[in-house]
Amino acid sequence: MEKENILRQNYAEAKVKDEYSGVAWFYNFWSWLTESKSAKKVIELAHIQSGERILEVAVGTGAVFAEIVRRNTGGVTEGIDVSPSMMAKADERMKKYPKERYRLQIASAYKLPFDSNTFDLLVNNFMIDLLPEKDFPPLLSEYYRVLKPGGRIVISTMSFGTKWYNKFWQWLAKHFPALLTGCRPISIKNYLTQAQFDSIESVLISQNTFPSEVLKAGKAAFT
Numbered sequence: 001m002e003k004e005n006i007l008r009q010n011y012a013e014a015k016v017k018d019e020y021s022g023v024a025w026f027y028n029f030w031s032w033l034t035e036s037k038s039a040k041k042v043i044e045l046a047h048i049q050s051g052e053r054i055l056e057v058a059v060g061t062g063a064v065f066a067e068i069v070r071r072n073t074g075g076v077t078e079g080i081d082v083s084p085s086m087m088a089k090a091d092e093r094m095k096k097y098p099k100e101r102y103r104l105q106i107a108s109a110y111k112l113p114f115d116s117n118t119f120d121l122l123v124n125n126f127m128i129d130l131l132p133e134k135d136f137p138p139l140l141s142e143y144y145r146v147l148k149p150g151g152r153i154v155i156s157t158m159s160f161g162t163k164w165y166n167k168f169w170q171w172l173a174k175h176f177p178a179l180l181t182g183c184r185p186i187s188i189k190n191y192l193t194q195a196q197f198d199s200i201e202s203v204l205i206s207q208n209t210f211p212s213e214v215l216k217a218g219k220a221a222f223t
C-alpha cells in the first residue's frame with residue numbers, strides 16, 4: 001500500500017493552547033460525535049486495575065480522565081493539560097470524585113513534571129495529531145521515561161482510515177486546518193517502535209465517518 005503522508009503541522013505549543021481556549025465550550029459535543037467510540041476502546045485496552053499509578057496526558061475536558069478515576073478506586077490518577085480553559089472544564093467534571101484519588105495540573109507533555117519510572121499506565125488521546133511530526137520522537141521518549149518497566153501506554157489519534165468517506169477528513173485537514181484546530185491524520189506505530197515500545201496493538205475506528213486509531217504498547221519489564 002502507498003505510504004500516506006502526514007500533513008505538515010507548525011503549531012507551536014502556545015498556538016495549540018490558544019486554539020483550545022476558543023473551543024473548550026463546545027468540545028464535549030464534538031468529541032461525543034467523533035471520538036467517544038475511540039474513548040471506549042482506550043478504556044477497554046487500558047485494562048485498569050484498582051491501585052495503579054496512572055497518568056493521562058492532555059485530559060482536555062476530562063471525559064476519559066473521569067472514567068479512569070472511577071475505575072482506579074485504590075490508586076492515584078494524575079492528569080495534565082496545557083490549556084487552562086480545557087482544564088477548567090475537567091476540574092468542574094471532577095468535583096464529585098474524592099480529591100485523594102486524583103490530581104490535575106497545568107503542564108506540558110514535552111516536559112512531564114514526574115520522576116522516571118513512575119506510572120503503570122499512561123493514556124494520551126487526540127493530542128499528538130495536533131503537533132509537528134518532528135516532535136513525535138521526543139514526546140514518546142518522555143512517555144517512555146515516566147512509565148515503570150512493565151508499564152503500558154494507550155494512545156488515540158486521528159488516522160487516515162480505510163474507507164472512501166474517511167478521506168473527507170483528510171481533505172478538510174489539508175484545506176481548512178483551523179476547523180480541526182490543526183488536527184490531521186497521522187500514523188505513529190513506527191514512532192512507537194523507534195521509541196523502544198513493544199507489544200504494539202492497533203485498532204482502527206470510524207465514527208460518523210471520522211477515522212481514528214487506538215494503539216496500545218508496552219515498556220519492557222527489564223530495561
Ligand SMILES: C[S@@+](CC[C@H](N)C(=O)[O-])C[C@H]1O[C@@H](n2cnc3c(N)ncnc32)[C@H](O)[C@@H]1O
Nearest residue numbers: 020058059060081082083086108109125126127
Ligand atoms: C483534541 S483535545 C483532546 C482532549 C482529550 N484528550 C480528549 O480526548 O477529549 C487536545 C488536548 O490536548 C491538549 N494539548 C495540546 N498540546 C499539549 C501539550 N503539549 N501538553 C499538554 N496538553 C496539550 C490541548 O490543550 C487539548 O486539551
